[in-house]
Amino acid sequence: MAVMTYIDASRQAVAEEMRRDPMVWAVGEDLGRGGVFGQYKGLVDEFGPDRISDAPISESCIMGAAVGAAMTGTRPIVEMRFSDFALCAVDELVNQAAKARYMFGGQTRVPLVVREPIGMWRSSAAQHSQSLEAWYAHIPGLVVAVPSTPADNRALLKAAIRCDDPVVFMEHKNLWALGGDVPDGDDVAEFGKARAVREGKDLTIVSWSAAVHTATEAATTLAGEGIEAEVLDLRTLWPWDKDAVLASVERTGRLLVVQEAVSVAGFGAEVAATVAENLHPALKAPVKRLGAPRIPISYAPVLEDQVRITADAIAAAARGLVKT
Amino acid sequence: MPAGQSSSASNLDRERYVARFREMCRIREFETAAIAASNEKLVLGAIHPSIGQEAVAAGVCGNLRRDDIILSTHRGHGHTMAKGADALAMMRELFGRAGGTSQGKGGSMHIADFSVGMLGANGVVAANINIAAGAAHAIKLKGEDKVVVCFFGDGAINRGPFLEGLNWAGVFKLPILFVCEDNGFAATTRTKAMTSGDGPAARADSIGIKSETVDGNDIAAVDEIASELIDEARRGTPRFLVARTYRLTGHTSSDPAPYRPADEVKERWLNDPIENCRQMLLTAGVDESELSAIAEAAAKEMKDAYETAKASDWPEKDLAYVDVQDIGDPRGGAF
Numbered sequence: 173m174a175v176m177t178y179i180d181a182s183r184q185a186v187a188e189e190m191r192r193d194p195m196v197w198a199v200g201e202d203l204g205r206g207g208v209f210g211q212y213k214g215l216v217d218e219f220g221p222d223r224i225s226d227a228p229i230s231e232s233c234i235m236g237a238a239v240g241a242a243m244t245g246t247r248p249i250v251e252m253r254f255s256d257f258a259l260c261a262v263d264e265l266v267n268q269a270a271k272a273r274y275m276f277g278g279q280t281r282v283p284l285v286v287r288e289p290i291g292m293w294r295s296s297a298a299q300h301s302q303s304l305e306a307w308y309a310h311i312p313g314l315v316v317a318v319p320s321t322p323a324d325n326r327a328l329l330k331a332a333i334r335c336d337d338p339v340v341f342m343e344h345k346n347l348w349a350l351g352g353d354v355p356d357g358d359d360v361a362e363f364g365k366a367r368a369v370r371e372g373k374d375l376t377i378v379s380w381s382a383a384v385h386t387a388t389e390a391a392t393t394l395a396g397e398g399i400e401a402e403v404l405d406l407r408t409l410w411p412w413d414k415d416a417v418l419a420s421v422e423r424t425g426r427l428l429v430v431q432e433a434v435s436v437a438g439f440g441a442e443v444a445a446t447v448a449e450n451l452h453p454a455l456k457a458p459v460k461r462l463g464a465p466r467i468p469i470s471y472a473p474v475l476e477d478q479v480r481i482t483a484d485a486i487a488a489a490a491r492g493l494v495k496t
Numbered sequence: 497m498p499a500g501q502s503s504s505a506s507n508l509d510r511e512r513y514v515a516r517f518r519e520m521c522r523i524r525e526f527e528t529a530a531i532a533a534s535n536e537k538l539v540l541g542a543i544h545p546s547i548g549q550e551a552v553a554a555g556v557c558g559n560l561r562r563d564d565i566i567l568s569t570h571r572g573h574g575h576t577m578a579k580g581a582d583a584l585a586m587m588r589e590l591f592g593r594a595g596g597t598s599q600g601k602g603g604s605m606h607i608a609d610f611s612v613g614m615l616g617a618n619g620v621v622a623a624n625i626n627i628a629a630g631a632a633h634a635i636k637l638k639g640e641d642k643v644v645v646c647f648f649g650d651g652a653i654n655r656g657p658f659l660e661g662l663n664w665a666g667v668f669k670l671p672i673l674f675v676c677e678d679n680g681f682a683a684t685t686r687t688k689a690m691t692s693g694d695g696p697a698a699r700a701d702s703i704g705i706k707s708e709t710v711d712g713n714d715i716a717a718v719d720e721i722a723s724e725l726i727d728e729a730r731r732g733t734p735r736f737l738v739a740r741t742y743r744l745t746g747h748t749s750s751d752p753a754p755y756r757p758a759d760e761v762k763e764r765w766l767n768d769p770i771e772n773c774r775q776m777l778l779t780a781g782v783d784e785s786e787l788s789a790i791a792e793a794a795a796k797e798m799k800d801a802y803e804t805a806k807a808s809d810w811p812e813k814d815l816a817y818v819d820v821q822d823i824g825d826p827r828g829g830a831f
């Protein structure tokens with residue numbers, strides 16, 4: 173076990189996988205200088221500029237070229253800087269990467285990872301702050317990973333690089349500096365397995381990415397008041413761990429979904445609907461979602477805060493559920 | 497002036513051009529059968545015939561090795577066949593039947609045969625350009641001796657991937673030949689009316705991808721320039737070829753193309769690339785009976801493919817759930 177930051181854990185995953193498999197390479201803008209957040213710092217020294225490849229500001233070609241290179245035997249890691257910019261490459265991801273295997277009747281595979289950092293970070297306003305994970309969970313053919321800890325960032329990224337299908341890998345920008353224990357050795361995650369952050373009997377809080385930490389903070393406060401919340405971190409949204417969620421809510425009888433993304437048509441709706449469909453008689457309270465209002469994200473902190481899910485809001489919602 | 501002059505009749509490599517003639521006849525007969533099947537509702541959805549453009553497919557693909565790679569467009573039957581795909585498997589794909597190149601999952605617009613290096617037609621105009629650049633990028637990373645040819649239409653040059661993909665090929669010095677088939681139309685619109693500037697060749701040159709322009713209805717001219725450019729591309733200089741041609745049918749098989757004068761089409765039929773090739777071979781002393789026999793064999797091959805495809809089974813229903821991705825239950829939450 174080593175203590176490591178979220179960003180270093182991802183760099184270690186990339187380096188280890190590139191050492192293991194010469195067909196793995198990374199491509200994106202400014203990677204030679206370490207990438208915009210420093211996720212690739214120093215990697216060009218070990219792997220050279222062909223495998224830690226700079227790219228023109230051509231998001232659609234970065235993604236499209238990765239599709240072509242993935243179909244012909246290499247395993248590209250695509251760096252999009254911000255999930256917001258990845259929207260310039262949605263055709264390449266949704267119509268091409270996600271469809272090629274199926275549409276061509278299994279003649280090919282598209283083993284690529286697209287890293288699309290998400291989330292609110294340092295007053296970055298409407299085009300550098302979004303959480304768009306639900307868009308991709310909706311698309312057949314894509315895996316969607318949303319790690320919340322350094323250990324998961326390493327283990328899920330390693331799994332993503334080894335996956336034979338396209339993976340949308342959404343790191344949260346506000347977590348880069350987060351430290352945590354990271355297991356030694358070749359720790360490769362299994363997609364679709366939730367992590368129980370905390371056990372509890374009174375309600376189940378389902379979350380992912382940075383919101384897991386806010387939910388956990390709320391659960392600590394609630395514990396002080398005698399309310400025991402179970403906190404589940406989904407870790408991947410497709411596949412997602414339905415079994416773990418249903419088993420937990422069956423025990424607690426209450427579900428609160430917490431997400432940073434816009435609540436309307438967000439992934440929380442999928443979780444809530446699934447629980448409602450399957451556990452209606454066992455529910456002690458209606459299912460509840462917490463997410464952002466349907467407004468773009470602002471620059472001024474006081475306006476930005478309007479979309480931010482707080483531990484206070486989560487605790488208040490939990491109290492409301494437990495009272496009913 | 498178009499570059500690439502036809503060989504004169506006396507020194508024509510007859511065997512080579514008889515082979516090209518055969519390929520062009522096969523493409524024409526395949527599409528003729530497919531159009532008939534489309535009219536009979538045996539081939540569903542839209543099909544985009546390349547009738548009139550066969551010399552580009554045959555002339556370019558005839559210069560490729562089996563493990564070289566091509567990517568195509570919605571108008572991709574000719575390229576696929578010329579790259580060596582099996583006509584019956586292709587016909588089954590168009591019919592949506594078992595034994596199709598993609599097991600009936602793609603149809604005409606997504607026709608592909610990876611076993612011969614045909615990495616797919618594409619339903620999204622210009623999307624294949626970036627993918628082709630990536631396939632060429634992988635060739636370079638792996639140090640292979642292959643080349644990629646990317647076909648697209650004159651309409652595709654107005655989409656972003658044209659700029660991004662060509663720039664990419666130039667920056668990374670990739671083994672790729674871009675082939676722009678300028679048939680004058682983008683769907684039902686004359687491409688010129690919607691294109692600013694001097695067109696595909698000028699745009700390619702401005703990005704630093706040197707272009708050549710050729711008469712796309714002259715098989716010998718296409719063949720010669722393609723051979724040269726493919727050699728250059730294989731050595732790591734991306735190149736661009738504009739083939740001037742004409743789409744003799746409508747945009748799709750069901751498009752009567754009322755947006756162009758009948759006289760224009762009639763005149764263009766006088767420049768049919770297959771007839772041009774036939775005349776060239778006759779002048780070079782090839783027997784008329786040999787060429788007729790080739791044309792008849794092609795017609796029979798495709799008629800048989802049509803009949804066999806028609807009699808083929810539909811795919812198993814459960815195949816709908818196969819090859820989505822390795823992980824996750826695709827039925828989850830569905831009806």
Ligand SMILES: Cc1ncc(C[n+]2csc(CCOP(=O)(O)OP(=O)(O)O)c2C)c(N)n1
Pocket residue numbers: 569570571619620621648649650651652653679681682683687743747
């Ligand atoms: C991105 C996109 N926009 C529009 C279409 C609809 N469409 C299909 S083919 C076509 C015309 C393409 O013209 P061109 O590239 O010149 O090829 P051609 O049809 O002449 O072979 C259009 C507009 C599409 N398939 N994809």
